[in-house]
Amino acid sequence: MSGTLYGLGVGPGDPELLTLKALRLIRENRVIAVPGNDTKSSVAYQIVKGAYPELDEKELIPVAMPMTKDKEVLEDNHNKAADAVESYLKQGENVVFLTLGDPTVYSTYLYVHKRILERGYQAEIVSGITSFCAVAARLNMGLVEMAEPLHVIPATYKAEEMDNLLKLPGTKVLMKSGKRLKAVRESILRSGQKAVMIENCGMPDEKIYESAEEIPEEAGYYTLLIVKEK
Template sequence: MSGKLFGLGVGPGDPELLTIKALRLIKESDVIAVPGNVTQESVAYQIVKGVYPELDEKYLIPIPMPMTKDPAVLEENHNKAAQQVESFLREGKQVAFLTLGDPTVYSTYLYVHKRILEKGYEAEIVSGITSFCAVAARLNMGLVEMAEPLHVIPATYNAKNMDEVLKLPGTKVLMKTGRKMEQVRESIVNSGQKAVMIENCGMPDEKIYETAEAIPKQAGYYSLIIVKEQ
């Protein structure tokens, strides 16, 4: 009998935002797949470890996920990740794959999920708290009200068109800004809109920047910007 894969959203950083369901499935699973080259260095691992100290007693496997846009490299690594997971499913093991935030939002887990389903195995997505919802709550503000639209934008891929993106009505959530931070920041300042940014939300080294002008020209990978019309 084949095993089953669960893609678990572990939230944005604060261990207390891990859901009861995710924690239960982690405890019940035979194998815990952790994104990264070294399991103990993974942010997802550290989040779960914060509420489940016994995590190291589980069978942990690292799943390398390189930060690249090269389609060939991505395809190769996604296939390797699926093969790793499949080897345990063939043995009838239950595998929990940890992923930051929610697995349905820009998650590398989805590439593994699709491949496992194509191979005929069972796979289920378990929602986690998204980074932008956690950021809005941390800032004590709402994301949208009444008929306001919400736009979630991968900023790295849209940096060249950011001036046009910022003309969208409602609230803009800018994720994955990365190396384009300076360019994105300049566009926000020029737009005259209100913006706030959190780096490492819910983590010990969290930083909050309350205006567009305060946003640094460089920031870490786990940075998220919320832009609102004046």
């Protein structure tokens, strides 16, 4: 009998936000897939390690997930990741694949998930706390109320496109903003809206910026902004 792949959301950074279901599956299964070439430097590994010190007793599989837009490189790495997972599944071993936040939101895990299903194996998604919900909670604020819409936007658009997106009604969540932060900040200031930002939410080096004016021109990959109309 073949094993099952579990795409497991570990939350945004704080080990205490790991769900009970996630922790149970990690405890119950021997093989843990970790995104990155070096498992112990992976943020997902560090989050789980904070809640489950025995993680190193498991068989940890490093899964390369390069940050590139090259379709051929991505396709090759996604297939290799699926191959690595399949080698355990066909032996009857379950594989728990760690992924930041929630696996359904801009997750590289989904590319492996789809391939494993296409190959005829069982694969399940285990929800984790999303980064934007954790950021709102950390800032002691709500995301939306009453009939307000919520827009989740990757901050990779050009300036004119971002200007138009910020005109959308309701709350805008801007993810993956690090490399384009200067341009995003300028768009927010032009829009006249209020914004807050957290870099590395729930991690030891967390930084909070409470207005658009405070937002720096550069920040790390794990940067998220919440933009609201005044």
